Amino acid sequence: MKQFTIILLLLFVFSGCSNIALKTKPSHEFDYNKTLSFIVKNQKKESVELYAACEQMLPIILENDQLDDYRKVIRIYNKNIDIFSKAMTLGFLSNADPEDPILRDSVFFAVRRAERLALSDDFLTSAERYYKERNYTEEELNDRITAYRAMISDGYAQLLIKRHQLTEALAVYESIISNYKDTEILLNYGKALNRMNRYEASLITCIEALKMTPGSLDAKAEITNTAKLLGYSKVEIKTMIDETVFVGRNLLRQDLLADQLNVHMPAFELVGIDSSIITNAQFKNKILVVSFFAIWCPPCLRELPHLNEIYLGYRNDQEVEIIVVSTDEDKFLVPPFIKENGYQFPVYYSNGLKKEFEVKGIPTLFVIDKNGIIRYKKVGYSESEEFDKIMSWYIDEIKASEDV
Numbered sequence: 001m002k003q004f005t006i007i008l009l010l011l012f013v014f015s016g017c018s019n020i021a022l023k024t025k026p027s028h029e030f031d032y033n034k035t036l037s038f039i040v041k042n043q044k045k046e047s048v049e050l051y052a053a054c055e056q057m058l059p060i061i062l063e064n065d066q067l068d069d070y071r072k073v074i075r076i077y078n079k080n081i082d083i084f085s086k087a088m089t090l091g092f093l094s095n096a097d098p099e100d101p102i103l104r105d106s107v108f109f110a111v112r113r114a115e116r117l118a119l120s121d122d123f124l125t126s127a128e129r130y131y132k133e134r135n136y137t138e139e140e141l142n143d144r145i146t147a148y149r150a151m152i153s154d155g156y157a158q159l160l161i162k163r164h165q166l167t168e169a170l171a172v173y174e175s176i177i178s179n180y181k182d183t184e185i186l187l188n189y190g191k192a193l194n195r196m197n198r199y200e201a202s203l204i205t206c207i208e209a210l211k212m213t214p215g216s217l218d219a220k221a222e223i224t225n226t227a228k229l230l231g232y233s234k235v236e237i238k239t240m241i242d243e244t245v246f247v248g249r250n251l252l253r254q255d256l257l258a259d260q261l262n263v264h265m266p267a268f269e270l271v272g273i274d275s276s277i278i279t280n281a282q283f284k285n286k287i288l289v290v291s292f293f294a295i296w297c298p299p300c301l302r303e304l305p306h307l308n309e310i311y312l313g314y315r316n317d318q319e320v321e322i323i324v325v326s327t328d329e330d331k332f333l334v335p336p337f338i339k340e341n342g343y344q345f346p347v348y349y350s351n352g353l354k355k356e357f358e359v360k361g362i363p364t365l366f367v368i369d370k371n372g373i374i375r376y377k378k379v380g381y382s383e384s385e386e387f388d389k390i391m392s393w394y395i396d397e398i399k400a401s402e403d404v
Contacts, residue, residue: 032060036069043076051080055089062096067103074110083117084126087152090114094155108159115156115172118149136360150180154188166196183213183384190222194229202226207244214248216384249386253393256376263374265366266356270325270348273335278323278348280372287398288368289322289391292350292359295337296328300363303381304343307365310391311345319370320395322346327354327362367394370402 039053054077061070080086091114093107117123124145131141153176160169173189186209193202203226210219220241227237265288269279291307293300307324314320324343326334327350338347357366367376376394381387 030056030060032057032064036073039073039076046079051077051082051085054080055085058089058093059096062093062098062103062107065098065100065103067100067106070103070106074106082126083120083122084130087114087117087123088148091118091152091155094152094159108163111152111156111159114152118152123149134360140360146180147182150176150182150185154185157192158188161192161195166192170196181208181212183209183216183219183382186212187216187218187222190226194226199226199229203230207240210241210244211248211251213382213384214245214252215386215389218384249389252390256390256393257397259376261374261377265368265372265374266353268353268356270323270351270353272346272348273326273338274346276346278346283321283368284372285370287320287370287395289320289365289395290357290368291322291324291363291365292327292354292357293324293363294327295333297362299381302383303363303387304341306387308343308345310388313388314395315344319399323348325350325353327359367391367398369398 035053035057039050039057042050054073057073058070058077061073077086077089090110093114094111096107098104098107127145127148128141131144136144153172157169157172157176160166160172169192170189173185173192176185177189186205190202190205190209193199193205203223206219206222206226210216210223213219223241223244224237227240232240265280267280269277271277289310291303293304295301304324307322311322314322322345324345324347326347328334331349334347334349357364361379363379363381365378366374367378369375375398378390378394
C-alpha cells in the first residue's frame with residue numbers, strides 16, 4: 001500500500017513547496033488516537049485547527065483502512081467552508097489505495113466532489129483570498145489555479161480508469177489538456193488512449209510529453225511500448241525518440257532563455273553554517289547562482305544532489321560562484337543535514353534574504369550576471385528535468401552575452 005506522509009495534503013506541492021512552513025509531526029510521531037479524539041470532541045467548534053487535524057487524519061485513516069474513522073472525520077471535514085483547502089485535500093485522496101471496497105468507493109466520490117469544487121467559481125474566489133494575502137500577482141495566481149485544477153482532475157480521471165470508466169476518463173483528460181498540459185498528465189492521457197486501443201493518438205500524445213520534458217524516462221518508455229504495438233522497428237523507435245529529444249531540448253532552451261529578467265540583486269550579508277560571512281559585494285564581476293531550499297521540502301531534497309554536481313563542475317571556474325541558502329527556522333538541523341549528505345557547496349542562513357528575493361516557494365534558484373542583475377529564475381524541481389543542462393544553458397548564455 002502506498003505510504004502517505006501527513007504533510008502531503010497540506011503542502012499543496014506542485015513542483016515546489018509552498019512558502020507555508022507547516023509544523024507537522026512526521027508520521028512515526030503522529031498520535032492517531034489523540035488526533036481523532038481532538039476532532040470528535042471539537043466537531044461542533046468549527047476552527048482552522050479542527051480542519052487541519054482532519055486533513056492530517058484522512059490519509060492516515062485510508063492507509064490503515066479504518067472505515068468507521070473515515071466516516072467520522074469526512075462528515076466533520078465536509079463542513080469546512082474553505083473551498084480551496086477542501087478541494088485540494090479531497091483531491092489528493094486520489095493517491096490513496098485502501099483495500100476496503102467501501103472505502104475505495106468513498107474515496108472515489110470524495111475525489112469526484114473535489115473535481116467539481118475545483119472547477120467552481122468558489123474555488124477561484126477562495127484561492128484568490130489565500131494567495132493575494134501572500135502577495136501573489138494575478139498571473140502567478142492564475143498559473144497556480146490552472147495547475148491545481150488539472151492535478152485534481154487528473155486524479156479523478158485515474159480513479160475513473162481504475163473503475164473501467166474509460167470513456168469518462170478520456171473526456172476528463174480532453175477537458176484538462178484544452179487548458180493545461182504537463183508531461184505527467186499527457187502521459188496519463190496517453191496510457192488511457194492505449195487502453196482503448198487508440199495507439200496512434202497515444203503515440204502522438206506521448207511524443208508531445210517527451211518534447212515538453214526531454215529527460216523523461218517514462219515518456220521514452222511509453223513511446224517505445226506504443227510504437228512496438230504499431231509495428232515500428234527498434235531503429236525507427238530510437239530515431240523517433242532521439243529526434244523528439246533534440247527538438248524538445250531546443251524548444252525548452254529557447255523558452256527558458258527568452259524568459260530573461262532585469263532585476264537588481266538585493267544587497268545582503270549572510271552567515272554560513274561554518275560561521276563564515278559573505279556579502280553581495282564579494283560577487284562583483286562573478287556569475288552568481290543563489291539557490292533557496294529547506295530540509296523539510298521534498299523537491300528541494302531531490303534537487304540538492306544535482307546542485308552539488310553543478311557546484312563541483314564549476315568549482316574551478318573563476319567566473320562562477322554558487323551559494324545555497326537555507327530557509328529553515330530550525331537552523332541547528334541544517335549543518336548535520338549537509339554533513340550527512342556529503343554536500344560540498346557553501347550553505348548560508350537566509351536571515352530575511354528569502355523575502356528580499358521575493359521567494360514564494362522552494363526550491364527557487366536565481367542566476368545573476370557579473371553586474372549584479374538577476375537574469376534567470378527557476379522555481380521548483382521535477383524528476384524528469386535535465387537540471388545540469390538547464391543550469392549550463394543559463395550560465396553559458398550569460399557568459400556569451402557578456403563576451404559580445
